Amino acid sequence: MKKIGLLLFFIGMGSLAVFASDGDVSIDTGSTAWMLTSTALVLLMIPGLAMFYGGLVRSKNVLGTMMHSFAAMGVMSVLWVAVSYSMSFGSNVFGGWFGWNSDYFFLQGIDESVLDGGVPEYVFSMFQGKFAIITPAIIAGAFAERVKFRGYLIFIALWGLFVYNPLCHWVWAEDGFLFNLGAMGAIDFAGGTVVHISAGVSGLVAAIFLGRRRGYPHRQMKPNNLVMTMMGAGLLWVGWFGFNAGSSVSSGLSTAQALTATQAAAAAGAMTWIIIEGIHQGKMTALGFASGVLAGLVAVTPAAGVVKPAGAMALAAIATIICYIMLIYKDKLGFDDSLDAFGIHGMGGIVGALGLTFFIRQSWMDEAAVAAGGTWTVWQQFSVQLAAVGIAIVYAIVITIIILYAVEKTVGLKSTSEEEMQGLDHSYHGERGYGMLTPN
Helix, strand or coil, rough: CCCHHHHHHHHHHHCCCCCECCCCCCCCCCHHHHHHHHHHHHHHHHHHHHHHHHCCCCHHHHHHHHHHHHHHHHHHHHHHHHCCCCCCCHHEHHHHCEECHHHHHHCCCCCCCCCCCCCEEHHHHHHHHHHHHHHHHHHHHHCCCCCCCCHHHHHHHHHHHHHHHHHHHHHHCCCCCCCCCCCCCCCCCHHHHHHHHHHHHHHHHHHHCCCCCCCCCCCCCCCHHHHHHHHHHHHHHHHHHHHHHHCCCCCHHHHHHHHHHHHHHHHHHHHHHHHCCCCCCCCCCCCHHHHHHHHHHHHHHHCCCCCCHHHHHHHHHHHHHHHHHHHHHHHHHHCCCCCCCCHHHHHHHHHHHHHHHHEEEHHHHHHHHHHHCCCHHHHHHHHHHHHHHHHHHHHHHHHHHHHHHHHHHHHHCCCCCCHHHHHHHHHHHHCCCCCCCCCC
C-alpha cells in the first residue's frame, strides 16, 4: 500500500525521484523543453554565485573566489558523467551507502533512455548534475580568502564523491532509505537537505578547521564590489526558478506551484531582512536585501512543491529572522564563516526542511495517510524530517572532517600568511581582478 501511495503521489505532484521506463515511452516535448530550460537556469546560478561571492571579498581575492565556483563547473561535471550519476541514482550497493548502475558509467547506457515522464534521461542527468556543481561551490563561501586552489580542487572532488553522492542517493533515489522513511519519505523537493544543509554544515566545519583569516575579526574586510554582488543575487533569483520548479521533472501543475512558491518566498525573505535591518541598524542596505532574497530562496527549496504561497512566505520570513540572528552572533561564537555559507544556507536549509511540515498542503497529508494505510499526522512527518536533517548533519560533519584532514596532510589546504597577504589572485592564479590596483 505504501508503494502505491508513493507512486500516485509522485505522478501527481512531481518529484526528483523519477523512474526509467522498461518499454518505449514517447518524449513529452513540453516537459523536455522545460527541463532543458531548467537545466540552463540552474547552470546560470553558478556564475551568479561567483558574482555574489566575488563582490563580497577584498579586491585581491576576487578572481580566486570566483574561480572556486567556476572550477566546480569543471571538476564536478567530469565526475558526474563518469561515476557520480551512477553513485547517486543507481541501485543500492554497500548496504545502500550509495548506488551503482554500470549503464550510468560515463552515461554509456542511457543514449536512448526516456523516463516515464517523457523526458530523455540525458536531460534529467544533466539537470541533476548542476545540483552537484553548485553544492560544493556554496561551501567555498565559508572559507573564502584563505584556501589553496589546488587543495580546494581535491577537496570538492572528494566531497562530491563521499558526501554529496550518498546524500543524494539516500534522499532522491527510488531505493534510498530516506526516500522510503515513514509514509512518504523525507520531503526535500529541490535540495534543502541534499544541497543547502550539507553545504552549510560542511562549510562551517571547514571554516573552523582552517581557522580565521589573517587579521580577522579586528581588521575590516569590506566587500570590493557590492554592485557585482547585487547582480549575482539577481542571477541566483532567476536561476532558482529552474532549481525549484524544474525539480518537478514535468511541465504542469506541480511546476507552477513550485515556481509561485519560489517567487513568494524570495520576496518575503528580502522584505523581512530589510525591515529587521531598518529597525535594528537604522538603515536598509543593498546587501541586506540580497541576503534576504537568498535566505528566502534557501528556506523554500525543500518545500516548494508541498506548500502554498502563504506557507512559502511564512517559512521564508521565519528562516530570514533566524539567519539574521545567526549572522549577528557568528563573531561571538568564534568562527570565521567568511561569506555566511552556514549562516544562510545551513540555517535556512534546516529551518526550511523542518518548518515545511507545519505549512504542508492537506492534499499531501491525505496521500501520506493513504500510503500509511490509516492516518499520518504533521508530527509524524516532522519526526521523519528531523531524522533526515539530523542524519545529513552528522554524516556531513564526520566525512568532511576526514576529507579536510586528508587534503591538508597531503597537498595542503590552508593558505600561508604570505599567500593570504598577497591575495588568492596573485598567489594561485598570477592575475589581478582589477588591473594594476593595489590589493587591499
